[in-house]
Amino acid sequence: MTETIYSTDAYAQKMTATVVRTDTDDNRVLLDRTVFYPGGGGQPHDTGILSVGDDLLIVSRVTSDRDGVWHWLDGSIPSQGTEISGSIDWERRYQLMRTHTALHALCGVVWNRFHAPVTGGNMQPGEGRLDFDIPNWTAEDLPVVERELNEELAKHRRIEVSFLPRNAADEDPSLIRTKVNLLPKFIEQVRVIDIVGLDRQADGGTHVGQTGEVGSIVIPKAENKGRGFRRIRVRLEE
Numbered sequence: 001m002t003e004t005i006y007s008t009d010a011y012a013q014k015m016t017a018t019v020v021r022t023d024t025d026d027n028r029v030l031l032d033r034t035v036f037y038p039g040g041g042g043q044p045h046d047t048g049i050l051s052v053g054d055d056l057l058i059v060s061r062v063t064s065d066r067d068g069v070w071h072w073l074d075g076s077i078p079s080q081g082t083e084i085s086g087s088i089d090w091e092r093r094y095q096l097m098r099t100h101t102a103l104h105a106l107c108g109v110v111w112n113r114f115h116a117p118v119t120g121g122n123m124q125p126g127e128g129r130l131d132f133d134i135p136n137w138t139a140e141d142l143p144v145v146e147r148e149l150n151e152e153l154a155k156h157r158r159i160e161v162s163f164l165p166r167n168a169a170d171e172d173p174s175l176i177r178t179k180v181n182l183l184p185k186f187i188e189q190v191r192v193i194d195i196v197g198l199d200r201q202a203d204g205g206t207h208v209g210q211t212g213e214v215g216s217i218v219i220p221k222a223e224n225k226g227r228g229f230r231r232i233r234v235r236l237e238e
């Protein structure tokens, strides 16, 4: 398995690591530790560079499986046992962290107002969307949700990362609403992201340390996809 530095320290931008396995068919290497997020929960994977001596290798894709985190490379791959250093495209990742936290804060605001669960979502650096089941949404709700979201972000709420045993997470009502029971059975520890006082959910992604780092948010539109299905888009103001 790969030590996933990003899951406890989202601000780590660089690492040194050892190649533990290579896959020449897919031009990728498995590392013993990494700061590269492999994607998941709607957050895209990181991009960046691995350095082997003076050679720079572009990491074009990152994936994970039960063996660990795979770094897909452009160019020739280093052999097993090679010591490498790596760094992610931090500007892009930090935008994703801010966007991801904004979406969780939106979950909290919508839950407090409508008790509506999230049914889907996606994001790119600087913008994202969440789908909710909100039967009683009206056009007047959009500016209200936008204002409440910005007020919550401006409270500089702390964001805490913790790990819960699977059986405890399965019985926690606030986590069940974000569908912990949909996680693969083999996951024994559930990672929890808590925007303290606003939103708490099972999540594998990377977040900022407090909501003030998100800045302000624009909600350009909420689309009606039929039968209570609302798609709400958010955009970082800068």
Ligand SMILES: [Zn+2]
Pocket: 041, 100, 104, 203, 204, 205
């Ligand atoms: Zn998330």
